[in-house]
Amino acid sequence: INIDTSGNVGIGISPTKKLTVYGTGAGEATVQIEGEGGADPYINFLANNTQHWSLGIDDSDSDKFKLSKHSALGTNDYVTVNTSGNVGIGESNPDHKLEIGGAHSQLKLTDTDDDNYVQMSYSSDYLAFRMNSTSATPVLALNDNRKVGLGSASPSDYLEVNGIDDY
Numbered sequence: 722i723n724i725d726t727s728g729n730v731g732i733g734i735s736p737t738k739k740l741t742v743y744g745t746g747a748g749e750a751t752v753q754i755e756g757e758g759g760a761d762p763y764i765n766f767l768a769n770n771t772q773h774w775s776l777g778i779d780d781s782d783s784d785k786f787k788l789s790k791h792s793a794l795g796t797n798d799y800v801t802v803n804t805s806g807n808v809g810i811g812e813s814n815p816d817h818k819l820e821i822g823g824a825h826s827q828l829k830l831t832d833t834d835d836d837n838y839v840q841m842s843y844s845s846d847y848l849a850f851r852m853n854s855t856s857a858t859p860v861l862a863l864n865d866n867r868k869v870g871l872g873s874a875s876p877s878d879y880l881e882v883n884g885i886d887d888y
Contacts, residue, residue: 723735723736724736729741731743733749733750754777756778756780759780759781760780761777761778761779761780761781761793761794762777762778762780763775763776763777763778763779763787763793763794764776764777765792765793767792772790773790773791773792774788774789774790774791775787775788775789775791775792775793775794776788776789777794778794779794779795779798781795782794782795782813783803783804784804785801785802785803785804785813786801786802787800787801787802788800798813799811801813801814801815803815806818807819807820808820809821809822810822811823811826826842826843827840827841827842827843828840828841828842829841837852837853838851838852838853839851839852840852842859846864846865846874846875847859847862847863847864847865847870847874847875848862848863848864849861849862849863849874850862857874858872858873858874858883859874860872862874862875862876864876867879868880868881869881870882870883871883871884872884
């Protein structure tokens with residue numbers, strides 16, 4: 722262990738940051754945080770003595786791996802991975818490989834080269850798909866009455882097409 726005059730600590734090397742760990746073989750540069758007897762092994766990040774983020778294993782919640790906007794796990798969990806490998810974003814008990822929860826859940830896929838995107842959102846009224854549009858009207862909407870709207874967020878018929886010239 723090396724400690725420089727600034728208080729930086731190096732394990733296996735002279736430190737270049739507050740903590741530097743160096744190893745040459747498999748597992749030799751591993752940092753392990755271990756909790757036992759109900760202790761949550763996690764890292765807490767604190768910015769400007771006001772904003773906390775925590776990352777680690779929540780022992781009291783079936784050993785789920787969590788990213789939380791809080792000083793501890795289990796409060797304001799934004800991302801949860803259960804021991805089956807299911808990932809929840811805004812969903813604490815994901816039962817699918819990827820599950821997005823919360824009011825007005827959205828998934829947006831963007832091509833950053835030319836800002837093309839496809840967006841899927843769900844509200845209590847309908848499931849909507851948008852493509853490269855800032856319009857409130859989706860390209861395609863499906864409501865819970867099995868009605869489909871093309872260019873309509875609230876179709877009144879089983880298939881409603883708006884914004885298309887008749888031929």
